[in-house]
Amino acid sequence: MKVVTGVVGNDIHVVANRLIELSLHARGFEVFNLGVNTYLEEFFDAVVETGADILLISSLNGEAEGWSREIKLLKSKYKNLENLVMVIGGNLVVGSADADTIVPKYKNYGFDLVFHQVDLSTGLDTLEEFLKERNK
Amino acid sequence: MSKMNDKLLIDVGSTYFKLCTPTSIEQHLRDFNKGILDDLKYKCGSTIDSYEKDDVHICSSANGGLSTLIIGLTNSFSLKYAKNIAFNSGINIIETVMYQNIQEYSIPSDTIDVIIIVGGINSNSNIFSSDLYSYLNKLNYSNIVYVGSETQAPALKENIENTVILPNIIDNKLHIIEENLKVYLTNLYQEDIVGKEDIKHLYDITSNQIYSTPYIVNKTLPIIHTKFAVVNPYILIDIGGATTDIHYSKDLVDDNIVTENEYDRLVFKKLGVYKSKESLIFAAQNNEFVYELLTHLKVTENIFQEQSQKATKVLMQLAIFLVLCKMSHYKQAYVNLKLLSINSIVLTGGITKVLSSQEIEDIISFFYKKILNSEHNPVTILDSNYDIWTLGAKGK
Ligand code: B12
Numbered sequence: 001m002k003v004v005t006g007v008v009g010n011d012i013h014v015v016a017n018r019l020i021e022l023s024l025h026a027r028g029f030e031v032f033n034l035g036v037n038t039y040l041e042e043f044f045d046a047v048v049e050t051g052a053d054i055l056l057i058s059s060l061n062g063e064a065e066g067w068s069r070e071i072k073l074l075k076s077k078y079k080n081l082e083n084l085v086m087v088i089g090g091n092l093v094v095g096s097a098d099a100d101t102i103v104p105k106y107k108n109y110g111f112d113l114v115f116h117q118v119d120l121s122t123g124l125d126t127l128e129e130f131l132k133e134r135n136k
Numbered sequence: 137m138s139k140m141n142d143k144l145l146i147d148v149g150s151t152y153f154k155l156c157t158p159t160s161i162e163q164h165l166r167d168f169n170k171g172i173l174d175d176l177k178y179k180c181g182s183t184i185d186s187y188e189k190d191d192v193h194i195c196s197s198a199n200g201g202l203s204t205l206i207i208g209l210t211n212s213f214s215l216k217y218a219k220n221i222a223f224n225s226g227i228n229i230i231e232t233v234m235y236q237n238i239q240e241y242s243i244p245s246d247t248i249d250v251i252i253i254v255g256g257i258n259s260n261s262n263i264f265s266s267d268l269y270s271y272l273n274k275l276n277y278s279n280i281v282y283v284g285s286e287t288q289a290p291a292l293k294e295n296i297e298n299t300v301i302l303p304n305i306i307d308n309k310l311h312i313i314e315e316n317l318k319v320y321l322t323n324l325y326q327e328d329i330v331g332k333e334d335i336k337h338l339y340d341i342t343s344n345q346i347y348s349t350p351y352i353v354n355k356t357l358p359i360i361h362t363k364f365a366v367v368n369p370y371i372l373i374d375i376g377g378a379t380t381d382i383h384y385s386k387d388l389v390d391d392n393i394v395t396e397n398e399y400d401r402l403v404f405k406k407l408g409v410y411k412s413k414e415s416l417i418f419a420a421q422n423n424e425f426v427y428e429l430l431t432h433l434k435v436t437e438n439i440f441q442e443q444s445q446k447a448t449k450v451l452m453q454l455a456i457f458l459v460l461c462k463m464s465h466y467k468q469a470y471v472n473l474k475l476l477s478i479n480s481i482v483l484t485g486g487i488t489k490v491l492s493s494q495e496i497e498d499i500i501s502f503f504y505k506k507i508l509n510s511e512h513n514p515v516t517i518l519d520s521n522y523d524i525w526t527l528g529a530k531g532k
Binding site: 045048 | 209210211212213214236237255256257259260261262263306309310
C-alpha cells in the first residue's frame with residue numbers, strides 16, 4: 001500500500017520523519033516522504049499523483065491544529081479522495097492537553113486516526129489493524 | 137585573423153536584423169513587404185556575397201516561439217514541473233488545465249502548437265478517462281505529447297491520434313526529470329523557427345544549421361564574464377520587438393526543483409515594443425504604479441498614442457519596469473526572482489540602441505524604491521555591441 005508522509009507547515013523537526021519513513025518501509029508500505037516543511041496542498045497533491053491509500057501527517061512543534069482547521073475545505077476541492085485514510089501524530093497541541101480532548105477534535109477535522117504523543121510503533125500497529133478491519 | 141573571426145553572423149528578429157562581421161556590426165529595420173532573404177540581400181548583398189556559405193551563421197527569433205496548453209493533475213507536481221520545462225524551453229503557456237476539473241475549462245479559440253499531458257508516477261494507473269478525450273476533441277492543435285504515468289500510455293496512444301509518448305517527467309520519488317520533454321520542446325521550437333517558409337530560404341546563403349536566438353544567448357551566459365564585468369548573480373533582459381526574454385541564474389529562485397542547467401529563461405510573449413506594442417500598453421495600464429512612473433518620467437498617458445523617438449523610449453522604459461514587476465514578489469507569477477540579491481542587470485537587444493544607461497538605471501532604481509522599498513541598486517550593463525549574441529554564435 002502507498003503512504004504519503006511528511007511534517008506539516010513550517011515545522012522542521014526531522015528526526016521523527018526519518019524514523020516514520022524507515023518504519024513504514026520495514027512494514028512493507030511504499031513510502032512517499034515529502035519531508036519537513038510540507039504544506040497541506042502538497043500532501044493532497046502527492047496523494048493524487050501517487051494514487052496513495054494513506055496520508056500520514058506528523059507535527060512536532062504544535063502547528064498542526066491551525067492547519068487542520070483548513071483540511072475539510074481544501075479536501076472538498078479534490079474529487080477523488082473519498083477513500084483516503086488520514087492519520088496524524090506527534091505533538092498535536094502547543095503546550096499540553098490530554099488525548100481525550102485532542103482526539104475527538106482532530107477526528108472532527110477529518111482524520112481517521114489520531115496519535116497525540118503516542119509512540120510510533122504503537123501508532124503504526126493501530127494503523128495496520130485499522131486497515132485490516134477496513135478491508136474485511 | 138583567426139579563422140573563427142572570418143564568420144558572418146546574422147540574427148533575424150521580428151523587427152530588426154543584424155549582421156556582424158569581424159570588423160563591423162550593422163542593424164536594419166526589416167521591410168515587411170519583402171521576404172527576409174530578399175530584404176537581406178537588398179540591404180547587405182555585397183557583405184553576404186563576400187562570404188562562403190560555410191562561414192555564414194544565422195539565428196532567428198522571428199515569430200516569438202510556440203504556444204502550449206498543459207493538462208496535468210496537481211499544482212504542486214505535474215503542472216508545476218511541466219510549466220517549468222515549457223518555460224525553460226521558451227514555450228509560451230496559454231492555459232494550464234487541472235484534469236479533475238477539465239469539464240469546467242473553456243476552449244481556447246487559437247490553434248495551440250503543442251499540448252502537453254502529464255500526471256502521476258509510473259505505478260499510478262486509472263488516471264485519465266474519456267473526459268480527456270472529449271476535451272481534446274474540441275481543441276485545435278498541431279502537436280501533442282504525453283509525459284505522465286507510463287501505465288496510462290497505451291490507453292492514450294490508442295485514443296489520441298499522433299500522440300508522442302515520452303518518459304514520465306515525474307520519477308518515483310516525485311522529483312522532476314526534465315531532459316526528454318525539454319529536448320522535444322526545444323526541437324519543436326527550433327523546427328518551428330526554421331520551418332517558417334521565409335526562414336527556410338535563408339539556407340540559400342548558409343550551409344550551417346539555423347538556430348533560435350535564445351538558444352544562442354543561453355549558451356553565452358556561462359562565459360559572459362569574458363566580455364563583461366558582470367557580478368553574480370545577475371539577470372539578462374532582452375527586450376525585442378515582439379517579446380521580452382529574461383535569462384537568470386538558478387540561484388535567484390527559491391524553488392526546490394533540482395535541475396541540471398545553471399541558467400533558466402522566461403519569455404514574456406506580449407511584452408515587445410513594436411509588434412506587441414498594444415499588449416504592452418494594455419499591461420501598463422493595468423499596473424497601479426504606471427501612472428506614478430509616467431509622472432516620474434515627466435510624460436502623460438497621451439504618450440501611448442504618439443509615434444516618436446520619445447514614445448519609443450518611454451515604452452522601453454515601461455517594458456523594463458513591467459518585466460521586473462512580473463518577476464518580483466509584488467506579482468505572484470510563475471517564477472519570483474530574488475531581485476534584492478541581484479548584483480548586475482545586463483540589457484541586450486534593440487533597447488541598447490535607444491536608451492542610455494542613465495535612462496535605464498533611472499527605471500531600475502524607481503522599481504526598487506517603489507515596488508521593493510529598497511535602495512538596492514544593481515549595476516546595469518549594456519550590451520550595445522551585441523557581444524552576447526556574437527559570443528554565443530561564435531562559440532557554437
Ligand atoms: C531537537 C529539537 C529541536 C531541534 C530540531 C532539529 C531538527 N531539525 O530536527 C531545533 C532546535 C531546531 C528545534 C526547534 C524548535 N523547537 Co524543538 N524540539 C526538539 C526536541 C528536543 C527533540 C525532538 C526530536 O527530535 N525527538 C526525537 C524524535 C524521534 O521524537 P519525536 O520528535 O517526539 O517523535 C516521536 C513521536 O512524536 C512520534 N510521532 C511523531 N510523528 C508521528 C506521527 C504518527 C502518526 C505517530 C503514530 C507518531 C508520531 O514518533 C516519534 C518516535 O517515537 C523536542 C523535545 C523532545 N524531547 O521531544 C523539542 C520540541 C519538539 N520543540 C519544541 C519547540 C517549541 C521548538 C521551537 C518552536 C522552539 C523555538 N521557540 O524556537 C522550534 C521550532 C522550529 C520549527 N520551525 O519547527 C517543542 C514543541 C512544543 C509543543 N508542541 O507544544 C518541544 C516538544 C520542546 C518542548 N517541550 O517545548 N527543536
